[in-house]
Amino acid sequence: MSSSLIIGQYVPGNSIVHRLDPRTKITVIFFFVFIVFFANSVLSYTTLTVFALVTVIITKIPIRFIMKGLTPVWFLIIFTFILHLIVTKEGTVLFDIFGFNIYTGALIQGFAISMRFFLLILVTSLLTLTTTPIEITDAIEEMLHPLKKIKFPVHELALMMSISLRFIPTLLQETEKISRAQASRGVDFKTGPLKERIKAVVPLLVPLFVSAFKRAEELAMAMEARGYQGGEGRTKLRELKIEKIDIAVYILFTLVIAIVLYTRS
Amino acid sequence: MDITFKNVSYIYQRNTPFAHKAIEDLSFHIPSGSFVAIIGHTGSGKSTLIQHLNGLVSPSSGEVTIGEYRLTDEEKPKRMKELRSRVGVVFQYPEHQLFEETVEKDIAFGPQNFDIPKADINKRIKEVVPKVGLQEELLKRSPFELSGGQMRRVAIAGVLAIKPDVLVLDEPTAGLDPRGQKEMMDMFYTMHKEEGLTTVLVTHSMEDAVKYADHVIILNNGTKYMEGKPEDVLTQQEALNKVQLDVPEAVQFLQSFEKRFGVTIPFTRQSTKEIAQSIQRYIKEAGSRE
Ligand SMILES: Nc1ncnc2c1ncn2[C@@H]1O[C@H](COP(=O)(O)OP(=O)(O)OP(=O)(O)O)[C@@H](O)[C@H]1O
Ligand SMILES: [Mg+2]
Numbered sequence: 001m002s003s004s005l006i007i008g009q010y011v012p013g014n015s016i017v018h019r020l021d022p023r024t025k026i027t028v029i030f031f032f033v034f035i036v037f038f039a040n041s042v043l044s045y046t047t048l049t050v051f052a053l054v055t056v057i058i059t060k061i062p063i064r065f066i067m068k069g070l071t072p073v074w075f076l077i078i079f080t081f082i083l084h085l086i087v088t089k090e091g092t093v094l095f096d097i098f099g100f101n102i103y104t105g106a107l108i109q110g111f112a113i114s115m116r117f118f119l120l121i122l123v124t125s126l127l128t129l130t131t132t133p134i135e136i137t138d139a140i141e142e143m144l145h146p147l148k149k150i151k152f153p154v155h156e157l158a159l160m161m162s163i164s165l166r167f168i169p170t171l172l173q174e175t176e177k178i179s180r181a182q183a184s185r186g187v188d189f190k191t192g193p194l195k196e197r198i199k200a201v202v203p204l205l206v207p208l209f210v211s212a213f214k215r216a217e218e219l220a221m222a223m224e225a226r227g228y229q230g231g232e233g234r235t236k237l238r239e240l241k242i243e244k245i246d247i248a249v250y251i252l253f254t255l256v257i258a259i260v261l262y263t264r265s
Numbered sequence: 266m267d268i269t270f271k272n273v274s275y276i277y278q279r280n281t282p283f284a285h286k287a288i289e290d291l292s293f294h295i296p297s298g299s300f301v302a303i304i305g306h307t308g309s310g311k312s313t314l315i316q317h318l319n320g321l322v323s324p325s326s327g328e329v330t331i332g333e334y335r336l337t338d339e340e341k342p343k344r345m346k347e348l349r350s351r352v353g354v355v356f357q358y359p360e361h362q363l364f365e366e367t368v369e370k371d372i373a374f375g376p377q378n379f380d381i382p383k384a385d386i387n388k389r390i391k392e393v394v395p396k397v398g399l400q401e402e403l404l405k406r407s408p409f410e411l412s413g414g415q416m417r418r419v420a421i422a423g424v425l426a427i428k429p430d431v432l433v434l435d436e437p438t439a440g441l442d443p444r445g446q447k448e449m450m451d452m453f454y455t456m457h458k459e460e461g462l463t464t465v466l467v468t469h470s471m472e473d474a475v476k477y478a479d480h481v482i483i484l485n486n487g488t489k490y491m492e493g494k495p496e497d498v499l500t501q502q503e504a505l506n507k508v509q510l511d512v513p514e515a516v517q518f519l520q521s522f523e524k525r526f527g528v529t530i531p532f533t534r535q536s537t538k539e540i541a542q543s544i545q546r547y548i549k550e551a552g553s554r555e
Pocket of ligand 1: 277278285286287305306307308309310311312313314357
């Protein structure tokens with residue numbers, strides 16, 4: 001079913017990337033997203049691509065798996081490229097197909113934008129591929145900590161996030177189970193006219209909502225029964241800690257930023 | 266309908282790092298009209314196996330045939346809906362599939378999808394509701410106002426109303442009270458006999474397997490571990506213990522009896538009463554010899 005989409009999926013592992021402090025990963029990715037928009041020369045793009053690919057290799061996640069998981073995104077990337085070929089009219093005319101003049105500028109720009117897109121998606125999906133949802137929320141809670149001063153409900157936000165993330169797989173499983181049960185009762189989710197298929201969603205959604213509400217109630221009760229009463233005075237089982245390797249990554253990444261800024265034309 | 270598995274394997278999330286072989290090289294044959302129990306430790310692949318029976322999943326390799334329908338990795342039956350109307354599946358915790366406003370509508374949902382005429386559906390509901398042990402007053406109620414056990418019965422009625430030729434039951438009585446469990450199993454057994462169904466029962470209960478099945482298949486880690494008549498398979502204590510299963514209580518009793526008194530009473534799926542009678546006979550004989 002949805003098994004080919006990898007965005008948001010965690011692949012267990014023990015690589016350096018897996019073990020980095022999640023705050024380091026989020027920070028690096030945040031700045032990577034910015035710096036991608038600064039790249040505008042062959043060298044700066046190469047630097048970023050090498051950085052991204054080396055990271056992928058270090059994670060030990062099969063490259064084929066990642067590429068396949070990005071299938072829906074490939075479509076967008078190619079679409080962007082073609083759009084640029086048609087619309088951009090800079091540089092000299094290279095050749096023409098179907099009456100469209102293809103300019104050199106268009107080719108270069110199309111390629112650059114697609115590359116930018118690809119790098120963004122690849123690097124951001126690396127975050128969820130190598131970090132558990134719990135780590136991500138812990139990191140976000142830590143990083144938003146200063147906002148507590150202005151009464152921003154940081155702990156509650158993090159709790160909501162981690163509960164939602166925790167229940168995504170459960171809900172997906174439930175969806176699959178219920179859709180199988182209803183398919184056995186003759187519901188056809190895959191073929192037939194659109195109207196029929198929309199109607200087929202009702203027997204799926206109703207039980208799903210019912211069970212989600214039931215779960216929410218049960219969870220709230222279980223949390224209260226075990227004495228949960230908000231973030232006040234609560235300690236953590238796993239403390240986040242910046243290690244030497246994190247510092248090394250920061251230094252390395254600053255170097256990458258410097259190179260990109262230096263090599264832009 | 267005859268059911269045949271030929272070297273069937275099934276892999277979840279194939280071609281990803283999460284790929285997981287749930288069934289491996291499984292072959293067996295279930296003749297039409299038999300009552301088969303599928304037993305295995307949790308995670309041994311029972312639920313995965315039964316999803317092949319109405320084409321919810323297709324084998325990753327190998328071949329499944331159900332009557333005239335054939336399932337392989339490349340080929341699915343063209344008349345899938347027809348297959349599903351002839352193979353009814355009661356899933357683990359089927360109460361999760363309820364969604365209609367009233368119990369009556371929910372039971373009618375399956376038959377409607379399979380284009381059964383309205384009048385027929387009403388007749389079937391009248392038949393099936395008392396069978397599963399529900400009161401007719403409940404028909405107009407919302408299924409979500411019922412108790413867990415009642416919801417389970419509604420869900421089962423919803424599958425029975427389809428009137429399938431093959432009935433597949435995935436632990437249908439888990440979580441019911443002991444009396445309800447017995448009533449439910451007896452009901453399935455009566456239907457099996459009266460309507461000449463082919464029944465596939467997934468269960469953890471050795472007692473149910475001995476009592477109802479005429480053929481058992483034991484799964485372990487997705488492969489077939491043992492297969493045969495209940496009295497042959499379910500008496501092999503050592504082999505069963507190896508896969509975290511136990512022999513039925515009656516067998517345990519007869520084995521202890523043999524150890525203690527040196528008398529062998531062969532296990533032929535007799536009831537408690539029959540065992541008591543054999544013992545009685547033995548004591549009488551022993552008494553008259555003295
Ligand atoms: N949707 C799924 N995705 C990935 N793996 C799965 C999925 N469903 C089941 N599995 C795995 O396949 C194996 C067999 O599962 P299955 O549900 O068939 O076991 P079972 O014998 O029915 O167990 P139980 O007695 O607990 O119901 C298990 O190891 C399980 O983790
Ligand atoms: Mg199961």
